[in-house]
Amino acid sequence: MTTHHFSPTHYHVTLGSHAPALYIADGDTVMTTTVDANGHDASGRVITAEPNPMTGPFFVKGAMPGDTLAVHLDSIMPNRAWGWTRAALAANVVNPEYAQTLPLREIVNWHVDVEKWIAILDAPPRGLENLAIPLAPMLGCFGVAPWDGQAISTVTSAEHGGNMDYNGFVQGVTAYFPVFVPGALFHLGDGHAAQGDGEIVGTGIEISMDVQFTARIIKNKSDLPIRKINTVRGENAEFIFTVGNARPLDQALQIATTEMHQWLTSDYGLDTTGASLLMGQCVRYEVGNVFDPAYTMVCKLPRGYLTRE
């Protein structure tokens, strides 16, 4: 297994079948950097165009359509001392008439202190003078090239991943993506130092990052290019989870729930009824974003209830 040190020289605002930025082997590790959602790098300069510029894509040698790409997030670390957020709730997350009372969008800056592992407002309004949010660095937008030659904007998400803005994508998590094109073409960016559920102001604490990840191919054992998984999945020491990206939230939930049911019946020795019984009383949902064109809902199960076949 090789560890690659990769310094990006250009970025993409779509996830698509772009020329590979680096070829890596199954099991390789990559240490690289991401700019923030507006294209600011570690030094604070704008070096590329918004929205959510992607580092990559990384071509994983041997990955073929129908396979699954496993990306272990080894490390996600802010590489500068400030981030920014919007300062008003998005119009679509409040009652329509209440939206008429909200101020327009404005940007505020936060001091991101990786020594103390907290984020603090530069100019806190009344009542937030003591607010110190624990850091929980995450990737807001990452994934693979989509099917049928599509190139899909980094403002949205789908089966290939993309702008999911789920605050559970932190270091220590393995994310799984369906592979649609040879090499999978993995893209990443849009780091947040922390983020509430839903990304309801339209941003996390947007920041540039040092990221290390390890990519592994799970081969499709079928001869047919049938996808082993149908949408993004993930796991860590405590949970397995599935990710639905769609609008409305109801549909995102349907996708995540269906994928979990399929996972339990294919890999965890449960039949249809067993999977339903377990999910009915033990499942948990988490909200990724409810701001982007596609919303994100996560369906989780604690590992303690599961026996891998």
Place this chain on the structure above:
Amino acid sequence: MTTHHFSPTHYHVTLGSHAPALYIADGDTVMTTTVDANGHDASGRVITAEPNPMTGPFFVKGAMPGDTLAVHLDSIMPNRAWGWTRAALAANVVNPEYAQTLPLREIVNWHVDVEKWIAILDAPPRGLENLAIPLAPMLGCFGVAPWDGQAISTVTSAEHGGNMDYNGFVQGVTAYFPVFVPGALFHLGDGHAAQGDGEIVGTGIEISMDVQFTARIIKNKSDLPIRKINTVRGENAEFIFTVGNARPLDQALQIATTEMHQWLTSDYGLDTTGASLLMGQCVRYEVGNVFDPAYTMVCKLPRGYLTRE
């Protein structure tokens, strides 16, 4: 403060302006029982008609429209040794085409062991032989009489509460309801020994309960019958939370998010921007039910970020 021991003699399948079952004073405590969602009591007999028969209503003397009713859930304890759930995911929580592959509804029984504090399937399918779910007894359906003389079925929910099926309504929580009619008319029932998020098989572990609660009136300080709160709220030692009941989930989320923003600006010393900044990076969402006619979304904030004015 008085403690009332109340044995219900009849039940209601709507929350409405029914004749009071008991008059209580501000601050009084009530010890009573609830039957399960299908009308089975502690002895397992069906003593009243489904769905979700309600104990009550309790008339809280002095409660007037515009006030808020605070109900502290002192104790929620299963009073028999078995519960039941459905055994198939509901058609509306999976992808529409996947629904076509699911079996029809069927009922299974669970042994509910309050000594060991676990629930176990009576006839576990393959892979669930060792499943033992920790109990987390909750009320699925409770609330007050709605506005304008309405009587609303216990299958659904709205601003007055009702069938929210939120697994955070456990003992130790205080729930807040807008008061729409004199006496508030508090109803309760539909106990679950445990329940996954979303109530995605259409039930929790349905069971009869012994319940103790304490009711308190928070007077509207205005001379006008303006409601202090606009939908259900709650809190415990760790969180404050707001509850949106509507379809789709997007709208339930909008209601909960709006109510939290209003709570923070009215009671916690934050202005519009401060409340937005805090919520944007610190809020959490939890899914009540995604099965009933109205879905339920909960918006939570950890108390640690708050300073009561």
Place this chain on the structure above:
Amino acid sequence: MTTHHFSPTHYHVTLGSHAPALYIADGDTVMTTTVDANGHDASGRVITAEPNPMTGPFFVKGAMPGDTLAVHLDSIMPNRAWGWTRAALAANVVNPEYAQTLPLREIVNWHVDVEKWIAILDAPPRGLENLAIPLAPMLGCFGVAPWDGQAISTVTSAEHGGNMDYNGFVQGVTAYFPVFVPGALFHLGDGHAAQGDGEIVGTGIEISMDVQFTARIIKNKSDLPIRKINTVRGENAEFIFTVGNARPLDQALQIATTEMHQWLTSDYGLDTTGASLLMGQCVRYEVGNVFDPAYTMVCKLPRGYLTRE
């Protein structure tokens, strides 16, 4: 068959199991009046409380749960010379951020000229000086008492009818309602002199009406109290149609589409595939309201494609 002349003396703001205002027989005709949505009568006085005060309920002797109530709208005629509308698009019918640019709610008056059969703004803004909308008088809110003893506000709608605000409910149409309680308990009101699709300013041209209708019972031939129809239906010389009342619009459409499929297979000699083939290429949808708590979608089929069995 008797024709009743009924002058209402009180009104209801819920559809529910209220004391009958008049008992009528199967096949009887009623001539009566309705006040406007805010309770103004033909003389312009406010005589009862908003919202959408209902005339009735009318107890149709012999109607039993499981039957269908057919209400032929013989005549719907404005009985005064003015109506009112709101003047701004509702916040929920435009893009959330666009809502922030809209003015707040305001009321404007219209001259309703039944001689010329047009409605004209009292104080037209620039560009609408010549606007003369053809009258198309309709009932916005009507229906029967709902199931399980519910009383449901006239601001919303469901299987029992209610505030559907569908501009196809004009004279000459027969509306069908499931019967949930003995006597059906038919309520009506909320007349509009005209209304665009969707009721997107939150009102039609609100006006008091003289209404004549004829009620007929279609007996359930089963011995069981199974409902023959599951939601509101209608027909006129040109179309048959079904009405879905729910949120979001997607669900309203699902309800209407399901009901049409069931109607075609039960009454028009088609099997499941035949009904699907016909609907797929011939169905039309119309939007009732997208303003009220429950939206309304109508599924229509031209009679020309149908052969009654």
Place this chain on the structure above:
Amino acid sequence: MTTHHFSPTHYHVTLGSHAPALYIADGDTVMTTTVDANGHDASGRVITAEPNPMTGPFFVKGAMPGDTLAVHLDSIMPNRAWGWTRAALAANVVNPEYAQTLPLREIVNWHVDVEKWIAILDAPPRGLENLAIPLAPMLGCFGVAPWDGQAISTVTSAEHGGNMDYNGFVQGVTAYFPVFVPGALFHLGDGHAAQGDGEIVGTGIEISMDVQFTARIIKNKSDLPIRKINTVRGENAEFIFTVGNARPLDQALQIATTEMHQWLTSDYGLDTTGASLLMGQCVRYEVGNVFDPAYTMVCKLPRGYLTRE
């Protein structure tokens, strides 16, 4: 103005910044052909891969981002004598539990008789022996290259057009598209001999077509690359209309309604209140598709109410 006769040699399954198939000038007319949704041509051979293969793209010389492309549909004519549809309602257009009763997808063929201008089932099920649907040839999927270098699948739709499946896109209509890339890059295909509203079996009567269109550029008069229009618009002799492509249908309706309000205030001499008043009482909605990943809702206004400034 030139008339081009263009025979496609290859097709695209995304709308994107593909190499132009033909360069045309502002005002030119193109006569070309489209294959059906599954890639069958006029002779019935499969000559390219599904879904919805696009003819083009056509580069309109002089079109620049911020301009509007006007495409007049001069003629849309089936060029073979058969089409096909699916035979079962899509699972997502009926109640979730009802979907479980529907058969799986199956294909049936129709005889398309352009002499008699009707479509007839090859093997009609009971009750549809006499079904003869009037032809109303339309384009299901057409539009321009999207923004930010995206390539978006022909199964879905957005601001750039795409798979809208609106049965109002017939000959005689002018469709308007925002221009996102130099040359606009117009694509077309997915012809239907006829189609019900909603495309609720997932297809119209799918058929290959001879198509003639005329393209015209409406220059953005601003110096800035601000789009004059924000989503697809259209008009014919009777109506102007706007098209919202999104999920759920509620959001599609919001987009279409917003765009109509903007059109009326920018081009028809109405202020915000005037546009709202007119729309509130005169607007009509039509459903494009409720099958594809993005649904389509159309907002229409009769020309009779409008005075062009």
